[in-house]
Amino acid sequence: MAGAAHPDAMQPSRPGRTRTARPQRPPQFPFRGRYAAYTLFDITGVLYLLVGFVALRVVWALGNGAAAWHEVQRELTHPSYVAFHVIALISVVFVGVRFFRLFPKAQPPRIGPVKPPPQPVILGFLYAVWIGVAGLMTAILAGGIS
Amino acid sequence: MSDQDRKKFVITRFDPDRDDEPRKQTYEVPVEPYWKVLDALNFIKDEIDPTLSHRWSCRMAVCGSCGMLVNGKPSLTCKDALSDYGDTIEVEPLSNFPVIRDLVIDLDGFMEKLHGVRPWIIRAKQRAAEEGTYRQSPEELEQFRQFSMCINCMLCYAACPVVANEPAFIGPAAIALGHRYNLDSRDEGNAERNGIFRGEGTVFSCSYANECSEVCPKHVDPAAAVNQAKINAVIDWAASFVVPRGGGE
Numbered sequence: 360m361a362g363a364a365h366p367d368a369m370q371p372s373r374p375g376r377t378r379t380a381r382p383q384r385p386p387q388f389p390f391r392g393r394y395a396a397y398t399l400f401d402i403t404g405v406l407y408l409l410v411g412f413v414a415l416r417v418v419w420a421l422g423n424g425a426a427a428w429h430e431v432q433r434e435l436t437h438p439s440y441v442a443f444h445v446i447a448l449i450s451v452v453f454v455g456v457r458f459f460r461l462f463p464k465a466q467p468p469r470i471g472p473v474k475p476p477p478q479p480v481i482l483g484f485l486y487a488v489w490i491g492v493a494g495l496m497t498a499i500l501a502g503g504i505s
Numbered sequence: 506m507s508d509q510d511r512k513k514f515v516i517t518r519f520d521p522d523r524d525d526e527p528r529k530q531t532y533e534v535p536v537e538p539y540w541k542v543l544d545a546l547n548f549i550k551d552e553i554d555p556t557l558s559h560r561w562s563c564r565m566a567v568c569g570s571c572g573m574l575v576n577g578k579p580s581l582t583c584k585d586a587l588s589d590y591g592d593t594i595e596v597e598p599l600s601n602f603p604v605i606r607d608l609v610i611d612l613d614g615f616m617e618k619l620h621g622v623r624p625w626i627i628r629a630k631q632r633a634a635e636e637g638t639y640r641q642s643p644e645e646l647e648q649f650r651q652f653s654m655c656i657n658c659m660l661c662y663a664a665c666p667v668v669a670n671e672p673a674f675i676g677p678a679a680i681a682l683g684h685r686y687n688l689d690s691r692d693e694g695n696a697e698r699n700g701i702f703r704g705e706g707t708v709f710s711c712s713y714a715n716e717c718s719e720v721c722p723k724h725v726d727p728a729a730a731v732n733q734a735k736i737n738a739v740i741d742w743a744a745s746f747v748v749p750r751g752g753g754e
Binding site: 364365367368369370371372375377378379380381382383384385386387388389393394397401461464465466467468469470 | 519521524526527574577578579597598600601602603604605606611613614615616617648649662663664665666668669670671672676688712713714715716719726728729732733735736737740
């Protein structure tokens with residue numbers, strides 16, 4: 360087994376008549392088998408925290424005038440920043456795909472009289488919106504739309 | 506029997522009167538090609554070591570008694586064919602549960618959680634017997650049928666990383682069964698159950714590892730139930746500000 364679970368995991372509120380062995384964690388948790396994708400998914404939170412700091416720094420520079428803005432723009436072309444953003448992009452795709460897989464089946468079977476559309480339709484809609492928004496933002500950043 | 510017909514079983518043993526910690530014990534078992542893992546455990550119990558303790562009952566994946574870790578994966582041992590495994594098979598008690606003895610886990614904690622979600626039909630006012638039964642259409646049945654297939658085998662709990670770390674978490678099977686009653690057209694206990702889902706052991710502890718659905722032998726998809734319960738609990742909470750609740754103190 361991988362190690363001990365929380366000592367109170369699945370313990371009854373009152374102890375039983377005999378001593379029990381401590382609960383163990385799932386053997387493959389956290390890095391083996393399918394747990395690896397889940398752990399990776401959770402770790403991406405750290406990446407988004409760092410992305411948040413970068414965004415704050417850019418906004419801060421924007422408030423400090425044109426010179427600071429151009430300086431931060433120049434810094435963002437550094438290979439380490441570019442690599443960081445490539446990793447962030449891969450991470451966003453990974454998290455997006457994982458979330459999209461969950462979203463359709465998380466819909467309640469019915470809200471009042473309204474039934475959600477079939478799962479493939481929801482999934483298709485999500486991907487269409489994602490591609491549409493990504494395309495729009497790319498066009499704006501490339502100067503195609505001003 | 507030829508050499509090919511023998512398999513080695515590494516089984517976790519624990520005697521609360523003698524052992525401080527669980528230990529491993531190895532058995533060589535002559536197996537038949539059609540055997541399930543449970544058949545080998547029963548052979549060990551009957552022919553090699555009568556002190557081995559394990560739970561089983563129906564042998565047809567209905568009762569949910571024989572859930573164990575087989576080569577690290579939560580499995581119903583009456584369903585898993587030995588031919589799907591190699592020469593060495595490791596059998597352990599389900600993870601995330603206290604172990605009473607050998608392969609037998611303590612289910613009392615689960616029973617408390619299950620009772621906590623009120624897995625029965627709640628009515629504001631019970632109908633008198635002479636008024637007849639509560640009727641339900643096939644479409645209404647279809648809303649929750651999938652979640653009613655749970656056999657309480659505990660494989661989902663053994664696979665859930667949140668259960669391992671958050672003792673208060675209600676857990677997949679109990680939430681799926683509570684959600685099943687929330688979807689039942691005959692039930693009027695939504696507000697009560699959604700309050701429980703938002704309270705201690707909240708459904709929002711689930712971070713969607715999805716392992717519960719992967720290991721579920723009855724394709725209940727508890728991860729879907731948990732995440733539907735999240736949305737329902739939020740809608741119910743928001744609605745409570747605008748829709749007056751009946752009854753009162």
